[in-house]
Amino acid sequence: MNTNSTKNLPYYMALFIIELGDDLDNFEEMSLKMNELVSQQSGYLGGEDMETTDGRIISICYWENLDSIKDWRGNLEHQIAIKLGKEKWFKSYQIQISKVEYILGI
């Protein structure tokens, strides 16, 4: 789902900025698995993964409300992925959870 899709305001956004480490063994498989799993979550409105030219991963997920995000954070397979990320794949990461109040664009 594209970031330009129509979503009713307000909605929630989880913005990940991930700096990857050197050992990326199984990272891509896990990312694909998480993208598949998250798409089945109630309240999930879509999202997008981007890579920056300096090698970071920007991942944006849109949600109907905070409860949907909490449910997803409670998902056991997701928790394992986050744990592996922190221990193995991520040199640093930051997640900002925000409530989107306005959209402008063309």
Add this chain to the structure above:
Amino acid sequence: MNTNSTKNLPYYMALFIIELGDDLDNFEEMSLKMNELVSQQSGYLGGEDMETTDGRIISICYWENLDSIKDWRGNLEHQIAIKLGKEKWFKSYQIQISKVEYILGI
């Protein structure tokens, strides 16, 4: 200023996702000028520009509150830059204004 800088919650985020067109004449100069101007705005808490591997620009600006964002949107030089962007440089753009309620990270 880096996205990892300490900011007191809640704060506001303006997330731009810009798909550039082919004519980028003067775009970089204007970007630099806007970065300099915005850094002088009251309520501005920093930001970061990133380029994605598929050629989009992701620009994140952090703000103390909505009023600071409104003031910046009212800035005449900024309005001219946005107008030029829409008419000339941007194939598409989206700005999402959101209130950051939680941060997680390492």
